[in-house]
Amino acid sequence: MKKTRRLRDLWYSLSSNQRFFIRRLYYLPVDLFDKFTGKTNKYVPPRGLIYTGSSISAKSYLKQGANQLELLKNQINLLPTDVTLDIGCGVGRTAIALSSYLNRNTRYDGFDVVKKGIDWCDSGLGKDFPNFHFKYVPLFNDLYNTSENSALDFIFPYEDNTFDKVFTFSVFTHMMLEEIQHYFKQIQRVITDEGLCFSTFFLYDSEDENYVATRKDFNFPVKGGNGFRLMNENVKSGNIAIHKSKLDEMLKKAGLKRVKLIDGFWKDEEINYTRIEYQDIVIFKRQ
Numbered sequence: 001m002k003k004t005r006r007l008r009d010l011w012y013s014l015s016s017n018q019r020f021f022i023r024r025l026y027y028l029p030v031d032l033f034d035k036f037t038g039k040t041n042k043y044v045p046p047r048g049l050i051y052t053g054s055s056i057s058a059k060s061y062l063k064q065g066a067n068q069l070e071l072l073k074n075q076i077n078l079l080p081t082d083v084t085l086d087i088g089c090g091v092g093r094t095a096i097a098l099s100s101y102l103n104r105n106t107r108y109d110g111f112d113v114v115k116k117g118i119d120w121c122d123s124g125l126g127k128d129f130p131n132f133h134f135k136y137v138p139l140f141n142d143l144y145n146t147s148e149n150s151a152l153d154f155i156f157p158y159e160d161n162t163f164d165k166v167f168t169f170s171v172f173t174h175m176m177l178e179e180i181q182h183y184f185k186q187i188q189r190v191i192t193d194e195g196l197c198f199s200t201f202f203l204y205d206s207e208d209e210n211y212v213a214t215r216k217d218f219n220f221p222v223k224g225g226n227g228f229r230l231m232n233e234n235v236k237s238g239n240i241a242i243h244k245s246k247l248d249e250m251l252k253k254a255g256l257k258r259v260k261l262i263d264g265f266w267k268d269e270e271i272n273y274t275r276i277e278y279q280d281i282v283i284f285k286r287q
Contacts, residue, residue, distance in 0.1 A: 016141070020116070024048035027055055034058070043099075043124045045091045051114060052090045052170060065097035071276065072167060075260070075283055076196040082164040085156075085190065086110035087183070088171035089134060091117045092125055099129050109158065111135040113147075141174065141237055151179040156186040163191050167198040170279060176236050177228050177250075184254035193286055196259070200279035202241035202266060204229070212241055212267065251284055259283040 014022070027048035034040050034047070040058050047055035053064070072078040072094075080103045089095055089110030102108055108131060112118055118136040125132050138147040139154055166187055172180050187197055202220070204212045213221050213229060220229035220241040227246025231239040242250075244261070251258055262281040265272045 020051060023051065023055065043092060043096045045120050049116060049120060050091060051117070052088075053093065061093065062096065065093045065095075068094045068169060069097035069101060071281070072165070072198055075262075075281065076165055076167070076198045078165050081106050083162060084108045085158070085163040085166045087166065087168040087187075088112055089117070089121065090114070092121045094167070094169060095121060095125055095132060095134075099125055099132060102131070104129070104131055106131060108132045109135070109163075111137050111157075113137055113139045113141050151175065152182050154182070154186075156190050158190045160189050161192050164195050165198070166191050166195065169200055172199055172201050172242075173239055173279065174237050175240065177225070177240070177242070177246075179237070180242075181250050181254065184250060184256055188255045188286060191286060195285060197256075197284050199282050199284070200264070200277065201247065201282060202239065203244050203247065203261070203263075203280040203282075204241055204267075205244045208267065209243070215267070218266065247282065252287070255287050256284045257287045259285055 025048070027046065031046040031048050034057065040046075041062060044058040044061045047057075050056070050061070056064070069078075078084070080101055082102070083106055084098065084102065086094055086108065087110075089112050092110075095108065095110055098108055108129075110121070110132075111134070113136075115136045115138070118134045121132075121134040126134055135157065137154060139149050139151045140147050141151070172183070175183070191197060204220075209229070213219060213223075220231055220239070222230040222233045224230040224233075224236070224240070227243040227249075229241045230236065248258055260281075260283040262277070263275065264277045264279045264281065265275040266278050266280070268275075
């Protein structure tokens with residue numbers, strides 16, 4: 001566990017540009033092999049450009065996106081006619097799957113703090129699907145962006161009551177608590193009265209907090225304050241786990257309410273295949 005923590009601390013000590021460069025260099029040989037053997041997809045980025053989640057083959061990447069679409073369909077009843085907001089759209093993992101599901105006369109919007117991701121999406125999906133819109137927002141994040149702009153000042157560039165469905169995959173796991181609170185308020189503003197939001201988190205309660213802090217390898221040893229824990233005290237938005245009661249308090253403060261909570265398998269000693277997602281899923285809506 002100490003070795004894993006040291007490696008993680010070393011990784012966190014690098015700048016976002018350094019991490020992007022190392023990832024690109026590390027995966028360059030297999031990216032070249034994929035290209036020469038035809039194991040690519042026009043919408044799927046090379047492994048070295050996948051900065052969220054696992055850097056995997058195009059086939060596996062498409063499968064992950066399809067699984068996320070199924071989660072959205074099953075958990076928030078995503079319909080082909082829904083106007084949809086993808087917060088932290090990355091390099092299009094979910095957007096690729098939605099491009100063949102959403103009607104051409106509806107609208108998809110996605111934004112991200114990494115310009116490389118938005119440029120990639122614009123060059124493929126954005127060109128082929130005029131109803132898909134991607135926006136780069138230069139906001140500071142310990143892992144992804146060195147911009148001086150704060151997420152606390154960011155106003156979602158959309159009108160009130162616009163979106164039927166809003167979703168985030170592994171976004172609120174990489175933001176500071178006050179930033180998440182601000183995003184909740186923005187979601188409450190842009191979502192419709194009957195709209196639903198699907199988000200994933202690392203969550204814990206009083207019964208398993210000590211386990212979450214001390215478990216092997218993937219843990220949150222730093223008590224960051226009231227109701228949350230961190231992986232590294234110097235990287236506030238590297239990885240964050242939130243107490244379930246704190247999350248409900250934050251939702252209520254933003255004029256939202258939790259509809260459903262589904263525990264993921266990230267805390268399991270062995271993967272429990274009855275669970276549907278690695279991270280914990282929370283469905284919420286306006287109060």
